[in-house]
Amino acid sequence: MLTHYLKQLTLHTRFVALAAPLSHLAALPRRISQPELREIKQEPKLLAAACRLLLLPQSSTIEACSELESQLALCVRLAPEGKHVAFEQEEQKARRLRRKFPGVDVRQVALLNEALRRELAAAESDNDASPLPPPTDAQDVLSAMRLEGRSLDALIDPAQPIDLIRLSVTGAELFVMMGAEQLLMRCRPSLVFESTLSALAQWELRPQDVFDYLNGLGYRVFLPRAFVAGGGPLLRAEFTEAHASPLLACNFIATAPERVCGRRLVQRSVRRSERVPLAGQVNVA
Numbered sequence: 001m002l003t004h005y006l007k008q009l010t011l012h013t014r015f016v017a018l019a020a021p022l023s024h025l026a027a028l029p030r031r032i033s034q035p036e037l038r039e040i041k042q043e044p045k046l047l048a049a050a051c052r053l054l055l056l057p058q059s060s061t062i063e064a065c066s067e068l069e070s071q072l073a074l075c076v077r078l079a080p081e082g083k084h085v086a087f088e089q090e091e092q093k094a095r096r097l098r099r100k101f102p103g104v105d106v107r108q109v110a111l112l113n114e115a116l117r118r119e120l121a122a123a124e125s126d127n128d129a130s131p132l133p134p135p136t137d138a139q140d141v142l143s144a145m146r147l148e149g150r151s152l153d154a155l156i157d158p159a160q161p162i163d164l165i166r167l168s169v170t171g172a173e174l175f176v177m178m179g180a181e182q183l184l185m186r187c188r189p190s191l192v193f194e195s196t197l198s199a200l201a202q203w204e205l206r207p208q209d210v211f212d213y214l215n216g217l218g219y220r221v222f223l224p225r226a227f228v229a230g231g232g233p234l235l236r237a238e239f240t241e242a243h244a245s246p247l248l249a250c251n252f253i254a255t256a257p258e259r260v261c262g263r264r265l266v267q268r269s270v271r272r273s274e275r276v277p278l279a280g281q282v283n284v285a
Contacts, residue, residue, distance in 0.1 A: 037246075037247070039225070039246075039247065039248055039249070040247055040249070040250055042225070043224055043249060043250060043251060046224035046225055046228055047071070047192060047224055047251055048071075048074055049224075049228045050192065050224055050227050050228055050253055051071075051074055051075060051078060051164070051192070052078060053227075053228065054163070054164055054190050054255075055075065055078040055079045055082075055163065055164060056079065056163075057078075057079055057080055057081045057082070058079065058081040058082050059078070059079040059082045059163040059164060060079070060082040060083040060084065060085075060160065060161055060162050060163055060164075061075045061079065061082065061084050061085070061162070061163060061164040061165070061166065062084075062085050062086075062087070062152065062156070062162055062164070062165045062166070062189075063075065063084070063085070063086040063087065063166050064086075064087045064111050064152075064165070064166065064167045064168070064169055064176055069096075069097065069100060069101075071166065072084070072086060072097070072101060072104065073100075073101070075164070075166075076101060076103065076104065079163075082163070083105070083160065084101075084103070084104045084105065085104070085105045085106075085107065085156070086101070086104050086105070086106045086107070087107050087108075087109050087110075087111055087155075088106060088107075088108060089108060089109065089110040090108075091108060094106055094107075094108040107155070109150050109155065110150070111150060111151065111152060111155075111169065111175075111176045111179060150179075151176075151179030151180065152165075152176065152179055152180035152183050153179060153180055153181065153182045153183055154179075156180075156183055158182075158186065161187055162183060162187045162189045163187070163189050163190065164189055164190050164191075164192065165180070165189050165190070165191050165192070165193075166191075166192045166193070167191065167192070167193040167194065168193070168194040168251075169194075170199055170202065171196070171198075171199030171200050171201070171202045171203050171205065172203055173193045173194060173195060173210065174203075174205055174209060174210050174213060175203070177191070177193075177210075177213060177214070178213065181217070184217055184219075185217065188256040188258065188259045189259075190253065190254065190255045190256075190259060191214075191219070191253065191254040191255075192251060192252075192253055193210075193251065193252060193254065194250055194251050195207060195210055195243065195250070195251070195252055196243060196247075196250050197243045197244075206240075207239055207240045207242075207243045208236060208239075208240055210239075211234075211236050211239045211240070212236070214254050215236070217256075218256055218257065219254040219255065219256055220233035220234075220254065220255055220256075220257060221233055221234050221239055221252050221253070221254045222234060222252065222253045222254070222255070223242060223248055223249050223252065223253075224249055224251060224252070224253060225249075227253045227255075234252075239252070
């Protein structure tokens with residue numbers, strides 16, 4: 001909590017350079033007492049590295065529930081020419097995002113798919129026979145969804161290209177993906193999404209449900225460390241095991257095989273061109 005507070009407090013100020021060492025120092029006791037969480041502690045750095053590989057200056061992104069303003073700041077910095085849309089259901093947080101990121105299209109909307117929106121609306125009108133009893137940890141999410149639940153397919157202009165979607169919506173990531181199926185098939189954006197057993201259980205979901213949906217759309221799922229290192233995608237059983245203790249990740253990366261992934265492939269193309277001269281470029285001096 002202290003680490004997160006320091007990051008948010010110093011973001012876009014002259015003291016931002018002090019946040020990292022102070023956060024590292026504040027987290028030292030926990031790292032010593034819980035060495036099994038070492039991989040999770042590295043995750044923010046790995047996700048930042050993944051964004052550097054996925055984004056080009058003109059890339060456009062969607063941030064659903066921007067829990068970490070620093071991550072939104074990273075996307076804006078890496079893709080200054082792109083269009084960025086952030087969805088935040090809390091009014092106060094949405095105002096803060098608009099103030100800190102005037103160039104970002106911040107919308108105070110909760111995201112979900114149409115089927116779940118109708119189910120929640122039915123539950124709202126009949127509390128005694130609710131098909132989805134709201135779990136304690138997801139109460140705020142459900143309340144906001146009942147008020148303004150919309151799908152990405154309904155909110156994003158079909159003419160707008162999208163290169164990256166980041167999702168962190170308290171276990172409802174799959175529902176947001178389902179509400180963005182047309183966008184996923186049309187633009188084939190890369191996904192950075194949170195997935196933990198406890199969050200999924202709030203919605204009676206399993207890791208296999210998320211993996212099967214993405215796999216059905218032709219997406220491959222990676223651990224952040226493997227993606228950054230150029231490793232291979234996860235199998236279904238491996239994705240499930242990554243959620244068990246000791247955790248291998250709380251966030252995962254999904255990409256479509258045919259998607260040109262930003263800087264990674266651009267850098268590879270540059271290296272290839274350096275090794276193999278193109279036709280008409282041979283030095284004959």
